[in-house]
Amino acid sequence: MAASDVADVLADLVTDATEHHYSPYTRFDWADTLAERQWWMSPELLSVAGTRYAEEWDEERLMRLSKWESINFFSLNIHGIRELLIEVTRRIHTPGFELPSEFFHRFLGEENGHMWFFAQFCLRYGDRIYPDKSLPVAGSEEDTEVDHFLVFARILIFEELVDHFNLRMGRDTTLHPLIREVNQVHHDDEWRHIVMGRKLVEHLYQPLRERADEALRARLDDYLRRYITASMQSLYNPAVYRDAGVADPYVLRKELLRDPARTRYHETFFKRITKFLVNQGIISHSPFDSVTA
Template identity: 55%
Template sequence: MRPHDTPPTGPVATGTGTATADAEFGALLDRLSEKATADYYNPFTTFDWPPTISTDELWMSPELLSVHGTDLMDELSPARLQALSRWESVNFYSLNVHGIRELLIEVTRRVHTPGFELPSEFFHHFIGEENDHMWFFATFCLKYAAKIYPDKSVKLPEAPRDPDIENFLVFARILIFEQIVDHYNVHLAADRRLHQTVRHINRLHHQDESRHIAFGCRLVQLLWERLLDSGLNEVTRHELRSYLSRYLTTSMESFYNPAVYRDAGLADGFALRRRLLAHPARQAAHAKVLHKTTDFLNRIGVFDARH
């Protein structure tokens, strides 16, 4: 990927670098920080972890399973469906553990660094909350499944060394990850068929992520505007679109885990994964999960209407 033509100037985190943008961004950060303080909870005392969660009940909403909308969904016995919901639930929380680890590394690298003076105070809330999230997702996996699925996601090429492009892609990836997860959180938190512990975890995560997403949308927009102001050429714009499009695709594909299918007692997990990923109903399901993200990226001009 080639960097834009014009060297960057001014603060990294404030797009155009104008006083108005700084004031608006600062006001948003103040509101989000105040809300984070008001909503604070101690995760180590908040959860009343039951000794077990029954394997004779759903652990994930059937509508969110990777087989939903396909013929296989109708072929599964109730017991097999419950097993699949259990292991897809564990996979979902495992994906959170790995995704949070990555975003913590990236955000921590930027806290109190030049260009990120404005958001650094909020970064402290963000880092603390994400660390809590990683702990309770990992605790769920280890306590009720005795494992965390390893990270098998496809690694995209490294972001370019150009700092403005790198910053934009880092926070765009974080926003995409958080919006995908939040789609699941909202549904799972409201599903009365699920154990109260499952609902509690997802409700708390959504509560925090709603702030992180509001922050991420504004920051990504400002970073994108900054790239445009600096003279982003069309070749690099296309490469950025392609990179993020691939990231969206690989993020959704991570929900189709052959190890999950094996643990649920389904034969030939790799063939099943390929079959499901090619199914039109699953492509429609992906579009539903991603619509807020793709709408946002279209609105700010990262994607175009043809994407």
């Protein structure tokens, strides 16, 4: 990274991160318990939104689902953060990452805090963290440029998806103040990571574009679209449906994933990131388009 505009953006982000620094350990007033019967997640973000289940299930049942979908959402955050902590730590202060290293220190500190408060929430109110089922990183041992690019592209996709949920729940006044606050505090840090992530992904893709290796570009396009699809599917967790009292969780998952009413939700969740990746020429089309390239 050498461009002076990148240096300016980074300097601004570091200043902002320093000004808004807080301790995650004292930031929240953790309630002893949270009532079961309330919305733990905004109803329009539930995996059944728009389907017949949202109509047929009574409010109590939907609220129960919202509790476990909220715990699942925070569990996904924990696993996503673990991956990015590992990958960013691997690269900080190494050749090629001189410029963002100062920002990486803020990023690593913030993400460690996020992982802590998400885990607190899951363990205090759900007594569990759902296990990680994510797609393995498809790097290539011998191609460092490809590895760097894929790692930061995955991080960006993950952070953009999460931010879609955080933004909405952070301002949903029907949610408990603590649930709202956890989402809001996360969003308040994440916008910096997303600004940086976009710069970094653009920058790391440039040498790959210049190779004029169409087979490689097609492989990356395909992988990232599959990664977006897998991220979407992680929102449909059979363990969640079981905890919410569904008798046949796998059947429900399959039915929901096949329901055409869900497509517009998927498009909305990933709208910002797919637009960015398509505009950069990194992916050929949204994985949710019915037409394949």
